[in-house]
Structures are given as structure tokens and as C-alpha cells.
Amino acid sequence: MTKVLDVKDLHVSFNTFNGEVQAVRGVTFDVTKGETVAIVGESGCGKSVTSQTIMRLIPNPPGFIKEGQIVFEGQDLAQYSEKQMEKVRGNDIAMIFQDPMTSLNPTMTVGRQITEGLIQHQNMSKQEAHEKAIEMLRLVGIPSPESRIKQYPHQFSGGMRQRAMIAIALACQPKLLIADEPTTALDVTIQAQIIDLMKDLQNKIDTSIILITHDLGVVADIADRVVVMYAGKVIETGKLDEIFYQPKHPYTWGLLASMPRLDQDDNTELLPIPGSPPNLLNPPPGCPFAARCPHAMKVCTEQMPETTEVSTTHQVACWLDHPLAPDVKPPAGAVRGE
Amino acid sequence: MLKYTLKRLSYMVVTLWIIATVTFFLMHLLPGTPLKNEEKLPEHIKEQIMEKYGLNDPLPVQYLNFMGGLVQGDLGASYTQDGREVSGMIAEGFPVSAFIGGQAVVFGSIVGLLLGLIAALKRGTWMDNLSTMIAVFGISIPNFVLGALLAYFVGVKWGILPVALWESYASSIMPSFALALVVVAIISRYIRTEMVEVLDAEYMKTAKAKGLPRRTVVFRHALRNALIPAITILGPLTVNIITGSLVIEQIFALPGIGEYFVKSIVNNDYTMITGITIFYSILIVSVIFIVDILYGIIDPRIRLSGAKE
Amino acid sequence: MNTSEKLSPDLFKPAQLDSSEGEQIRKESVSYWQDVIRRFRTNIGAIVGLSIIILFIVMSFVGPYMNSYDISTQNYDIQNLESFSGDHYFGTDKFGRDLWTRAWYGAKISLLIAFLAAFLDVTIGVTYGGVSGYYGGRVDNIMQRFLEILYSIPNLIIIILMLLVFEPGIIPIALALSITGWVPMARIVRAQMMKLKSQEYVLAARTLGASTYRIMTKHLIPNVMGPIIVAVTFAIPSAIFFEAFLSFIGLGLRPPGASLGVLLNDGNKLLQIYPYQLFWPALIISLIMLSFNLLGDGLRDALDPKMRK
Numbered sequence: 030m031t032k033v034l035d036v037k038d039l040h041v042s043f044n045t046f047n048g049e050v051q052a053v054r055g056v057t058f059d060v061t062k063g064e065t066v067a068i069v070g071e072s073g074c075g076k077s078v079t080s081q082t083i084m085r086l087i088p089n090p091p092g093f094i095k096e097g098q099i100v101f102e103g104q105d106l107a108q109y110s111e112k113q114m115e116k117v118r119g120n121d122i123a124m125i126f127q128d129p130m131t132s133l134n135p136t137m138t139v140g141r142q143i144t145e146g147l148i149q150h151q152n153m154s155k156q157e158a159h160e161k162a163i164e165m166l167r168l169v170g171i172p173s174p175e176s177r178i179k180q181y182p183h184q185f186s187g188g189m190r191q192r193a194m195i196a197i198a199l200a201c202q203p204k205l206l207i208a209d210e211p212t213t214a215l216d217v218t219i220q221a222q223i224i225d226l227m228k229d230l231q232n233k234i235d236t237s238i239i240l241i242t243h244d245l246g247v248v249a250d251i252a253d254r255v256v257v258m259y260a261g262k263v264i265e266t267g268k269l270d271e272i273f274y275q276p277k278h279p280y281t282w283g284l285l286a287s288m289p290r291l292d293q294d295d296n297t298e299l300l301p302i303p304g305s306p307p308n309l310l311n312p313p314p315g316c317p318f319a320a321r322c323p324h325a326m327k328v329c330t331e332q333m334p335e336t337t338e339v340s341t342t343h344q345v346a347c348w349l350d351h352p353l354a355p356d357v358k359p360p361a362g363a364v365r366g367e
Numbered sequence: 368m369l370k371y372t373l374k375r376l377s378y379m380v381v382t383l384w385i386i387a388t389v390t391f392f393l394m395h396l397l398p399g400t401p402l403k404n405e406e407k408l409p410e411h412i413k414e415q416i417m418e419k420y421g422l423n424d425p426l427p428v429q430y431l432n433f434m435g436g437l438v439q440g441d442l443g444a445s446y447t448q449d450g451r452e453v454s455g456m457i458a459e460g461f462p463v464s465a466f467i468g469g470q471a472v473v474f475g476s477i478v479g480l481l482l483g484l485i486a487a488l489k490r491g492t493w494m495d496n497l498s499t500m501i502a503v504f505g506i507s508i509p510n511f512v513l514g515a516l517l518a519y520f521v522g523v524k525w526g527i528l529p530v531a532l533w534e535s536y537a538s539s540i541m542p543s544f545a546l547a548l549v550v551v552a553i554i555s556r557y558i559r560t561e562m563v564e565v566l567d568a569e570y571m572k573t574a575k576a577k578g579l580p581r582r583t584v585v586f587r588h589a590l591r592n593a594l595i596p597a598i599t600i601l602g603p604l605t606v607n608i609i610t611g612s613l614v615i616e617q618i619f620a621l622p623g624i625g626e627y628f629v630k631s632i633v634n635n636d637y638t639m640i641t642g643i644t645i646f647y648s649i650l651i652v653s654v655i656f657i658v659d660i661l662y663g664i665i666d667p668r669i670r671l672s673g674a675k676e
Numbered sequence: 677m678n679t680s681e682k683l684s685p686d687l688f689k690p691a692q693l694d695s696s697e698g699e700q701i702r703k704e705s706v707s708y709w710q711d712v713i714r715r716f717r718t719n720i721g722a723i724v725g726l727s728i729i730i731l732f733i734v735m736s737f738v739g740p741y742m743n744s745y746d747i748s749t750q751n752y753d754i755q756n757l758e759s760f761s762g763d764h765y766f767g768t769d770k771f772g773r774d775l776w777t778r779a780w781y782g783a784k785i786s787l788l789i790a791f792l793a794a795f796l797d798v799t800i801g802v803t804y805g806g807v808s809g810y811y812g813g814r815v816d817n818i819m820q821r822f823l824e825i826l827y828s829i830p831n832l833i834i835i836i837l838m839l840l841v842f843e844p845g846i847i848p849i850a851l852a853l854s855i856t857g858w859v860p861m862a863r864i865v866r867a868q869m870m871k872l873k874s875q876e877y878v879l880a881a882r883t884l885g886a887s888t889y890r891i892m893t894k895h896l897i898p899n900v901m902g903p904i905i906v907a908v909t910f911a912i913p914s915a916i917f918f919e920a921f922l923s924f925i926g927l928g929l930r931p932p933g934a935s936l937g938v939l940l941n942d943g944n945k946l947l948q949i950y951p952y953q954l955f956w957p958a959l960i961i962s963l964i965m966l967s968f969n970l971l972g973d974g975l976r977d978a979l980d981p982k983m984r985k
Contacts, residue, residue: 131569134588328687393840
């Protein structure tokens with residue numbers, strides 16, 4: 030399996046009025062060809078910052094890459110100049126954003142928004158790009174693309190706009206697609222359509238996908254592997270089944286327990302995780318989840334646990350995995366029945 | 368869109384009718400006769416003049432005559448300028464005023480646009496601060512003060528440019544410059560605000576994520592969207608230029624409408640005041656109307672949703 | 677896993693941690709107005725502006741008494757004295773009147789007119805906008821149509837017409853300025869009223885049993901105060917400008933009255949021979965307008981952090 034993307038020990042910070050906010054603090058993960066990796070975590074855990082850093086879309090100042098590598102096809106994007114990045118963006122790596130209502134330019138036709146990337150990267154003539162754009166719109170399931178292409182975003186519904194966004198992103202057949210909460214702003218019925226569309230297109234054009242989300246339902250539907258982030262760190266990563274059936278980190282348990290399930294009794298309560306994540310202006314020295322963790326030990330507040338391998342594909346950063354730690358079983362709500 | 372245009376047009380006509388009516392009656396409410404400066408005239412000549420201008424008719428008749436003339440573009444004759452036609456004098460003075468004002472708008476818009484653009488792109492740097500300072504100064508220094516100082520230093524003391532009269536192109540430089548400073552200030556502020564807002568929009572990220580060069584992102588995606596709302600300042604800008612021209616034409620002794628207007632105020636030339644007031648109103652109200660319609664045409668959101676109705 | 681050997685087993689005893697600890701608010705909470713003051717203090721331009729305004733207000737009262745002259749006594753022995761001749765700090769004009777005394781007295785009159793106009797703007801605007809926004813529906817509709825027509829009549833024209841009819845004086849000028857000046861104020865108040873009515877948090881407050889009085893004092897007034905204060909700060913320099921402008925076109929205060937506009941107009945007439953007569957009032961009016969604009973910018977940024985980009 031060839032690695033398309035290999036993020037190594039990435040640190041991203043923002044200089045603010047109050048000091049340096051360490052939004053991403055040593056994130057490591059990789060994406061192989063044709064694979065879908067989901068990055069999950071609650072708001073502010075650094076998942077969006079990570080994805081935008083891969084595209085080098087973090088405004089600098091105030092944001093900057095403090096440390097680490099973003100290896101894409103053997104090249105470290107963290108070292109790329111703005112000019113070099115322009116060739117990568119849209120062409121090799123494309124991105125879909127959360128809110129289709131605001132992510133399209135309101136005063137430019139949808140067609141032009143698709144073609145400008147093609148003309149930029151693929152040396153297409155206007156005519157060729159136009160035809161390709163129609164093909165893309167058809168591919169993402171927009172009816173009568175010939176007339177739709179001349180329309181403006183406000184003439185599209187929310188779901189259609191997200192389809193158009195996907196058409197823009199996939200127009201140049203990128204090797205990697207980053208979808209930053211692509212379904213959060215959509216109705217539930219539309220969400221399923223968009224996810225199905227992404228799965229379908231992934232097979233057709235063989236793209237790797239990084240899916241940023243906090244919706245575990247979406248993750249279960251599409252992801253091959255899952256990266257769980259908390260307070261700017263990866264705390265657990267593994268194959269979809271490993272995360273859903275053998276979760277190791279108490280935070281992953283919490284996430285799973287707070288998600289509704291079909292195989293549960295109706296009166297089983299969902300378990301919220303009490304408390305809120307630490308302030309990243311001044312992150313705690315130990316495990317960032319310790320303050321909210323029901324199994325916290327003294328060591329958790331003092332030292333950050335190292336990443337240990339549960340299996341070759343499954344890693345976790347938790348002191349409970351240490352031989353000296355007491356044996357703690359995940360709560361019933363967190364474990365999926367086999 | 369057509370319905371909207373017609374609605375706006377009828378508003379415009381009503382507004383102009385109100386202005387014309389109010390102006391007419393205010394002028395007739397004024398104490399004394401329009402001939403009060405000519406008190407030494409013999410009674411029978413006065414009577415003759417009153418007859419000539421139709422001032423002996425009952426007020427409603429005068430009003431109807433006035434409105435009738437107005438519709439045909441006839442604003443009556445001046446009381447003081449040997450009975451010359453007001454519309455003729457406006458036609459004579461307007462090119463001068465329009466040239467000075469137009470030049471100020473063009474120059475001011477270009478400089479203002481550049482300043483605003485630089486300020487927004489280099490937000491928080493010294494260039495942003497400098498552009499803000501220029502804008503604040505431009506709004507704060509009254510144009511007649513600037514005009515007078517220019518006239519004194521550039522014209523009188525250093526003798527670089529002509530101080531007065533309308534002789535060559537050089538005569539238009541200082542007046543236009545004095546008028547343009549406010550334009551620069553207003554436009555640069557407006558463009559900066561709009562640009563900053565657009566640059567923060569989500570779709571700018573989309574454009575960047577497509578791998579477009581920064582120049583394309585700024586000009587094709589950002590500036591275009593920032594300029595659409597910016598055309599709405601043309602209305603206030605016209606008012607500003609007209610206001611300014613009244614004093615600037617005085618300072619530089621230019622034969623424009625502003626100069627005529629101020630003279631007619633000093634001389635109580637009521638037909639002239641009424642005529643120019645109405646002319647200015649038409650100008651301003653038309654610009655606002657055109658901007659409104661233009662906005663609908665340029666912005667697809669309004670153009671297309673308007674068409675559906 | 678080298679480090680793990682060094683760890684002692686009792687580090688692995690359960691720790692008693694309070695999960696709510698993370699939710700404690702570490703920073704002291706600051707009220708909206710404290711925050712406004714904090715932001716305002718960091719704005720150097722606004723502080724300088726405010727200081728100059730205070731200085732000029734004090735000077736406008738004290739200045740005329742700093743030497744022994746009054747504003748109207750003419751003395752043909754000392755016509756057109758240069759600046760700093762004895763205790764004629766700014767020199768004298770063509771009638772031998774002391775320009776220092778006249779300049780500060782004029783500044784007082786100009787400020788008085790501006791404050792009066794701003795006060796009228798707020799009073800009329802808040803009442804009209806409040807009533808229109810509070811009742812809504814039909815009342816609002818009719819009131820808005822009236823406002824629209826008034827708004828589309830150029831203020832320049834209304835002001836000039838009003839002053840042709842009324843003898844120019846402090847009160848007529850202030851009145852003429854506020855005839856159109858209150859319109860933006862009314863719009864701000866109405867817009868806030870309307871917004872507030874539909875705002876979720878107001879609904880939430882109502883659901884929680886907040887009384888109308890509480891909603892008004894806790895939500896409406898703080899929301900509407902900011903924009904009004906800012907609008908007033910910008911209305912004052914505009915009024916000062918218009919007062920001076922009116923003097924320039926012959927509709928200013930009648931002699932021997934003095935305002936900055938009157939002084940500028942007098943100075944302009946003798947500009948080519950005695951430029952200092954224009955220079956001092958020009959400097960004062962520019963500084964006053966600059967200060968109010970700087971103050972307004974600072975207040976806007978301080979009152980509405982969202983506007984600060």
C-alpha cells in the first residue's frame with residue numbers, strides 16, 4: 030500500500046492577543062491510496078486546523094507550522110512556497126468545506142467556478158473546460174447540467190450546492206480529497222445522499238479521502254480508518270472495526286457512548302462526557318483528557334502518555350494501557366455488540 | 368425587475384414633484400417681491416416687469432404655468448441677468464461644473480480604490496494605517512479650506528497653476544483636486560470595509576483551495592464582490608461633489624452652475640434659485656435611481672430573484 | 677517504553693479530579709461597558725481626538741477673555757494687523773477686530789450649532805424610529821414611506837431652501853441641519869427595534885419571564901446606544917462643515933456675529949493679501965472635524981468589536 034499522505038508530528042499554533050494558542054500539538058497519521066480516513070473529535074480539537082494546514086490554508090500570520098512534516102507523494106508540503114502550493118491545491122489535493130451556502134462565490138456562475146480550476150491546472154481551453162464541467166455536474170447528480178451550469182449558487186438548493194462543491198473539488202481528479210464536515214450543514218436526508226455520492230465517486234476516480242467530522246454515524250458509513258483527536262493530539266487511531274469494537278481510550282468510549290444506536294433499548298440513556306476540553310493557550314502537562322476522565326490516575330495529570338500499539342494498525346495514547354495500570358473495562362454503552 | 372424599475376421611477380417622479388412644489392411655494396413665501404433690489408425703479412416699469420414675469424396672476428395660475436414650463440424644460444427667466452433664460456444659463460454652466468466634478472470623481476475613485484484595496488490586503492500594517500489616516504484627513508479637512516489653501520500656495524505664492532477663471536485645462540486641476548480629496552476618503556474607506564468583509568468570506572477559501580494564484584483570487588473573486596455594493600456610494604458622492612462645487616467654483620471664480628447658484632442666492636434671483644434647485648434635485652435623484660437599477664443588474668442575486676417575481 | 681520502568685506504582689492510583697474544574701472561568705468577567713472603555717483606551721487617535729475636543733470647548737469659553745478685546749468693536753487704527761502683534765495673537769481683520777477673540781467665539785458658535793443640531797437629530801430620530809419600530813405594521817409602513825421620500829430629497833437643497841426663508845441665525849441653522857439629519861438616527865433606532873423583536877435571545881428572555889421594562893433597559897438600550905453615540909459623533913463634524921459651507925454661499929450668520937464659517941468666508945476674501953486671516957480659522961475647523969472623526973472611529977471600534985477588522 031502506497032502512502033499518499035504522511036503527516037508526522039505536526040504542530041500548528043496561532044499567535045493571539047493573549048499568547049500562543051497551540052491548536053495542533055504533534056499529530057501523526059497517514060493516508061494510503063484509495064483509503065478513507067476519518068478524523069473525529071469535538072469542536073476545537075484541532076481537526077479542521079490539521080486539514081487546513083495540509084492545504085496550507087491557515088492564514089499566516091497569525092497561524093504557523095511550528096514543527097513537523099506533511100509528506101505528500103514524497104514531498105514535504107510544510108516546506109513548500111506559496112507558488113509551489115498553488116500547483117498542489119485543487120490539482121493534487123482538493124477540499125470541500127462545511128457550509129455550502131457560503132462556500133461558493135455568489136456572483137459567479139457555478140460553471141465558471143468549476144472551469145477556472147480546470148483552466149488553471151489542466152491547460153484546458155474554455156470550451157474543453159466547459160464540457161468537462163458539464164460532465165462533472167452530471168457525475169455529481171445534478172439534473173440538466175447544461176442549463177444548471179449557467180446558474181448562480183443562490184439558484185441551487187443546499188444539497189445541490191454541496192454537490193457543486195464536490196464537482197469543483199473533483200474536477201481535476203485530485204489524489205486526495207479533504208472533506209471538512211461536508212454534511213454538517215445539511216438536512217439528514219441530504220447528508221446520506223452526499224455521503225453515498227462521495228463513496229461512489231471515490232470508487233470511480235480512485236481518490237483518497239480525509240473526512241473531518243464529529244458525526245460517528247457518517248464515520249461508520251464511509252471510513253476505513255479512524256483518527257480520534259482531542260485537544261490538538263491524536264489519542265487513538267485504528268481501523269474502523271478496531272475503534273468501534275475494541276476502543277481503548279476512555280475518550281473514544283465517551284464518544285461512542287454518547288452516540289445513539291439502533292441495537293439499544295429505547296430507554297438506554299445516552300452518556301454525555303462531562304466537562305469541556307482544556308484551554309490550548311496553556312495546555313496541561315499530562316493527558317489533556319485527564320480532567321474529564323472517569324479513570325484518571327495521578328500519572329495522567331503529570332505526564333502525557335506515549336503512544337502504544339494495540340495491534341499493527343491500532344494505536345492508543347493512554348496510561349490505562351500501561352502494565353501497572355488497573356484493569357478498566359469500557360462502559361457497556363461504548364462497546365458495539367459483535 | 369421591470370415592475371421594480373417602474374416602481375422606483377414613480378417614486379422618483381413623486382420626489383421631484385414634491386421638491387418642485389415646495390421650492391415654488393417657498394420662493395413665493397419669501398418676504399418682499401423678487402424686485403426688492405430694484406426699488407428705485409419707477410412704479411410703472413415695475414408693473415411692466417411684474418406683468419412680464421406673470422407675477423400678477425393668482426398663485427395657483429402661476430403654479431400651473433410654472434409646472435407646465437417645467438415639464439417642457441422651461442424654467443423661466445432670470446430676474447437679474449437681463450431676463451436670460453434659466454435653462455440656458457444652466458446649459459452654459461453645466462459643462463464647466465460637470466468637467467470639474469467628473470474629473471474629481473475619476474481621479475478620486477482611482478486613488479481611493481487603490482488606497483482601499485491596499486489597506487484591506489495589508490490589513491494591520493503601516494500601509495493600512497497610512498491609508499486610514501489619509502481617509503480621516505480627507506473627510507476632516509473641509510474642501511473649501513483645502514481649495515483656499517491650494518489657491519494661495521500653489522496659485523498665488525508659487526504661481527504654478529492659474530488661481531482663477533476658466534481659461535485652459537490647467538484651470539481645472541486645482542478645483543478638481545480640492546473636490547477629489549473627499550472622494551478619495553469616502554471611496555477608500557468603503558472599499559476597505561467591503562474588501563475586508565469579502566476576504567473573510569468562506570468562498571475565498573474555496574477559491575484559494577482551487578489553487579488559483581493570489582492575484583486571481585484577489586481580483587476575480589474578492590474585488591468583484593467588493594465593488595458591487597460600492598456602487599451605492601455614487602449617490603452620496605454626487606451630492607458631495609455638488610455641495611463642494613458651490614464653494615470651490617466661488618474660490619476659483621469658475622463660470623459653473625455652483626457659481627450661478629451662489630450668486631442667485633446673494634441677489635435673491637428666485638427663478639434662478641428655483642431652477643437650479645430643481646436641476647440639482649433631478650441630477651441627484653437620477654443618480655440614485657440609476658445606481659439602484661444598476662445594482663440590480665450587476666448583482667445576480669437581485670437580478671435573478673427579481674426576474675422571478 | 678523506557679520511561680515506564682521509572683514510574684512508581686502509586687502514580688497509577690485513581691486521582692480525584694473534578695471534571696467541572698475545566699469549566700471554571702479563569703478571567704474575571706467584564707461588563708460590556710467596561711470592555712468598551714478598555715478598548716477605547718487603547719485607541720490613541722480617539723484619545724487625542726477627545727483631548728483636542730475638550731481643549732477646544734474650554735478654549736471657546738475661556739479664549740475670548742484671554743485678552744481685552746471683544747468680537748465686534750471696530751478699530752480702524754489697527755486694521756489687518758499680522759498675527760502675534762501684541763496681544764492680538766491671531767492679528768486683526770479689516771475692521772480692526774481682534775481675530776483671537778473672534779476665532780474662539782466663532783468656534784463656540786459653530787460647536788453650539790453642531791451640538792444643538794445633533795441634539796435635535798437624536799430627539800426626533802429616537803422618537804420617530806422608536807414609535808415606528810415599536811408599533812410596526814401599518815403605522816410603521818406609513819412612517820417609513822414618509823421617511824423614504826424625505827430621505828431621497830437631497831439635504832443640501834432642503835437646508836438652502838430653509839435658510840432662504842428664515843433669517844440665518846444659530847437656531848434656524850441648527851433646525852435646518854436637523855430637518856434631514858434625524859433621518860439616519862430614526863433608521864438606526866427602528867432597525868434595532870425591529871431586530872430586537874425578532875431576536876431569539878429576546879424571545880428567550882421573554883420566555884424566562886423578563887418584563888418589557890427589563891428587555892428595554894437590558895437589551896434595547898445597550899444595543900441602540902452604541903450606534904446612536906457613533907452617529908452623533910459623526911453628525912457633529914458634518915454640522916460644523918455645513919455651517920461653514922452656508923457662510924461661504926452667503927447663508928451664514930449675519931455680521932457682526934461670528935462663527936468659524938463667517939471667519940473663513942471673511943478670510944477667503946482677503947486671502948491673497950492677508951492669508952493669516954484664513955489660516956487660523958481653517959486650522960481650528962480642520963482640527964475640530966479631525967478630532968470628532970477620530971473620536972467617532974474610536975467609539976465605533978470600541979462599541980462594536982465586530983466592526984473592528
